[in-house]
Amino acid sequence: MSEYLKYTLDKFTFQVATNRYYNADGVWAKEEDGQVSIGLSDFLQQRSGDIAFADVVEPGTDLGFGDEMASIETIKVDISLPSPVSGTVIEANPAMEMEPEIINEDPYGNGWLAIIEATDWLADQAQLLSPQAYFEHMVAEAEEEAKSL
């Protein structure tokens, strides 16, 4: 079960799951036996808005660290999501085709995007942010955005 770091700004509360790593864009990576599941952080899904479309690369695709592994489209933004891990996509979440809103509803659970067979997880992990580091990065971004409104 995930535990969370939480940050509240105005009426919004953003959670950061502590059992995975993140890139600075807000894409998380959770490794288990060499397979890494990928998804969006709670902050990224909330700031993006209701997700209308989520396109994930096909299983079998080889990805390098930082390659586009998915894109999402909301009423506010179109976002290209860089892969936080290098390897081969072995599964794309079938729910993304018909109900991508599941990302908004359960970003750290059923809203996962893909599972990647990692080529070198430890090397990739070293380039990612720990939950605490991402939390601090997220807080800074959220406060910066709030100032600009």
Added chain:
Amino acid sequence: MNQHKKVVIVPCSGIGKTYGTVSREAAYEVIEDLRAEQAQLVALSLLVLGDDDARSAVGQYPAIAIDGCKLACASKMVEESGGHVVQEYAVLDVYRRYRQFKPRGIAELNEGGQKLAHALAEEVAASVDELLAGEGGQDA
């Protein structure tokens, strides 16, 4: 068609959101152009206020709700006002059927938003026809 038969259209009243604007533009097109004689617009805000005429309309006629987001205020207020939502549209779901029409804008929709509103209006108009045909000619 019998002018006494009506369907009530209740769009989202959300302010500052593109999907809300799409819902209202679609509703306007239905009641002004596509099914002017068969459809009646009821303002969500009047239902919230408990306006007698608005409550009477949704109590008397079947309602089509057009919701701009998952809060589904239009659908909820029709039901809470004693009405019955016989067809519910969510703009996000409609957009998923017409991905080529990417809506942008709030006060004024872009071309994609206008096309999406038109596509939604056509669907709502078809629902109006189905509902009235299904009533078998009974006057309200």
